[in-house]
Amino acid sequence: MSKIGLFLLCVLLSLSSCRDLSERVVDSGLEETEIQVLPTTTSESGKTLPSLASLPDTAFVRLSDYSSDFSFDLRYATENNFMNTRVYDCPKCYTRAITARALIEANAAFMKKGVRIRFFDCYRPNSVQYLMWKIVPNPQYVANPVKGSIHNKGGAVDITLETLEGEPLDMGTDFDFFGKPAYHDATELPTRVLANRKLLKETMEHYGFWSVRTEWWHYNLKAASSYPVEDFKWSCSMALPQ
């Protein structure tokens, strides 16, 4: 190869490595921007959302946006409840972000045992609490709306367990059965019922929830129990999952 040819080859090689270098710099710059500015996740409906970890504890989130591993039977959006009346315009399950994180962790533990959480109720707007109080003005069944329920704070959920095929576990009574067989200290129940309730209670407690003595289905997240009562209402205009 002539000296001129060798020189041209060197120039070409050097240009090529410069271009590679500049592409690497540009690429790395874009990656940094994405990580720093857009901590997002994509929901089932294809919507881009902020990641659950990046949200403030008090933010309200729809659980189905952050996990497709839950099951829903939101009774207050139907007439199949103790009031025999629909009090929600549509079935949606919202909680505070801190509650959602704990529920996702608890559900992962349940799924390792072949079951998952099925929701009956989640966050409940305070105005719906007033409506329920109007229908059943009895503090034994409905929390007084003036003080509010932890459901109104986005820190309580009503749940049961079902198999991964969708078969509910036997808990001895239906949701919102008001009477002694629904109490945690009821012992005259079949062994399998007691075992199912124990699995639900022990796992939920492990992830920061506490129960109330008279309702096997109700769990409050300790960390969210003192949040303010809210009246945020979810939209029913979009045909999206619960």
Ligand SMILES: [Zn+2]
């Ligand atoms: Zn409840």
